[in-house]
Amino acid sequence: MDNICVIGLGYIGLPTSGIFAQAGANVHGVDINEDVVDTLNKGNIHIEEPGLADVIKDAVASGHLTAGTTPKEADVFIIAVPTPVYDDQTANVTYVEKATKNILPYIKKGDTIIVESTIPPRTIYDNVAPILTEAGWDLDNNDLYLSHCPERVIPGKIMTELKENTRIVGGYTEEAAEKAANVYRRVVEGDIFETTALTAEMSKLMENTYRDVNIALANELAKVSEKLNVNAHDVIHLANMHPRVNIHQPGPGVGGHCIAVDPYFIIEKAKDISPLMQAAREINNSMPDFVVSQVDKLTKNISNPKVAVLGLTYKGNVDDVRESPAIDIVFKLTNNKKHYDVYCHDPHVKQQHVPLRLHDMEEALKQADVALVLADHNEYKEMDPSVFADHMKTPVVLDTRNCLPASTGKTLIHPIGNLSGLEPIDA
Template sequence: MSFNTISVIGLGYIGLPTAAMFASRKKKVIGVDVNQHAVDTINRGEIHIVEPDLDMIVHAAVTEGYLKAVLKPEPADAFLIAVPTPFKKSLNQDDIPEPDLTYIQKAAEAIAPVLKKGDLVILESTSPVGATEQMAEWLAAARPDLSFPSANSEATDEMVDVNVAHCPERVLPGHVVRELVENDRVIGGITAKCSARAVELYNTFVQGECVITNARTAEMAKLTENSCRDVQIAFANELSIICDKLDIDVWELISLANRHPRINILQPGPGVGGHCIAVDPWFIVSKTPEEAKLIHTARKVNDAKPEWVINKVKIAIADFLQANPEKTAKDVTIACYGLAFKPDIDDLRESPALNITKKIAKMHSGRIIAVEPNIKALPIIAAEIELQKLGNAINIADIHLLLVDHVMFKANRPEKGVIIDTKGIW
């Protein structure tokens, strides 16, 4: 069965590019989002996020009538769910956050009324192991008149009305359009037919290989990729703390160590952010807390790095006041360069840079300014922070805190004031 109409639930950093890629292949795409602003923006042929080349693709797709955005799901042949999967604070004794599948459940319940026999439902959201099977159960509960696949059922593919699979995104912000097309995709159907139909759908635009496995392994594959990165970053972050104590330049050290043909140490930073690397390892730890010791420790190391940075700022304030005894803390202006969770994007989700800046604003009685070239306004949660242009910040601030290595920062090192460089570019 061909897929004439495709629905994408969640039009964020993954959902919108995915919807646009299907639409660019002349497929009718219905994007669904609860955000009225996002829906209105897309229907004007514009985008509400920063992602290179995406604006042109969306504009063409909307203008040609292949893409529209709505607030409620409409009938389609395939449904891709790309909603957030955050974690909630756990009350267990180990203080391990637990996955919050509320958004997935609400998305499943929203599409259930418009499902029909022959449809395909794919969970793209990065999820804990078992989430795809749980989604199928929610769908089955909402539509008892239809049959859904189950890992524990003896029902054959011929007895299943709606196919269900998991296909995690594996793209890098800033390169999403290209990587959606070129990267391999891991396809994990609950049954073999579910996988085959998902491969058929993604072959619409994916040029990479669609590798088939089961749903649980597909879920674990994405978690494994991000947990591996988290462990590697934790090593670099821990190394930076050690080097600071031993009065060693960590950037030079890593550069020297990486000259070994089998060594590739990553670069340290102020912490780990985004909705993947900072979140996904907890999905593994929450399921297997006794076994995931290294992954758990890496999370603790990376989560502790922002406080280490804040302590460096406190020391810098004290040193500045000692050198300028006529001034008080209220006279000290701090500029924080970068609020996004990684360079040259506008994504603030789980951003250590934003959280560090907010905490400094709360603890410091003086002026706090931020430079973030990829956003036009600060979120409400950071209202006490003053957004400034780069040139103004360089001239105004007494303490310069570099948090994100945006391209425009690299050639604009402040000539005066105290510099705290967490990315090694100044």
């Protein structure tokens, strides 16, 4: 099998390296972070993802996977570096540009170059291709086969979805799409659809924009339901019995590196004609304020309230805190005029990855006035709700993920979609 060089060994690049190595390819992984490279060369991993550790351990032990801070010659280059947004919410594609420049000394005629990073429409044509053509390669005549193959795995199931998901392969030329499709056919069991790079870029962005808009609708329903004293969860349950309706679940906001970011890549290129996408972003970004307003309401009669925050990641059972609304909520509470005393707990997050002090569960809950569940980790879903009553001053819980059981005994649980019974706690 071909030699593959994967640039960027994060949540996407590392599992991708692992499955290609497992399938028998010789994979060289590259990362600018020396700690990532050292950890990998010891057969260990630096991220949490079920099933990944064993695959990487075996791949390193068998010699099919090596890592370094510089690329090596290969037949296939896969670029999986970050594409964040700047503060003004425009895309930062400089990581992709740098990664492309970094492989220039190692590429040869006939190589396949695949950008897996999520990128704004036209990035392949306007940012990546010019770097290669300026270096003398004729892409129109397939000196190199350049394509964009967006990734659509869900953290927590990356190892199975990498193989099972349907893939879109967008080529700079038709031949480039075919070459890239053949690379993935070695590991992907799902269907692989070939198209142009631009259509692939837009398809990936629209997948996450679709989800952002639908989550915004559920979040708006939660706010409207609070005003109208309706239980949004009952409404969603019943409305979804319609065969063509699928209202999503409300929550504390949208985080992570995909749904909270990708719509901006389209908005940036079509600001005047994308009001729905912009409104969805605004609604989802407003949810942390909505959550804080509910905590304010609960603690109206208490001075210097103690709040236990359970869960800091952007979703349950992952260790990823990027763009997490939970972090936003904690800062909004600590900077609030009420001077909340906030104690955070998250069994999945390492202290060095968050700018907040972490506590164990007992410390966080001890004498707390309110507990705020911000991530639906199994540890919280499976917890006996009497734990809240055992430790808290007043066992009142605001469940922004609707993941806990109903109120029981002394423990009062308010799910975000059903805030009609929410009354200020007695001082």
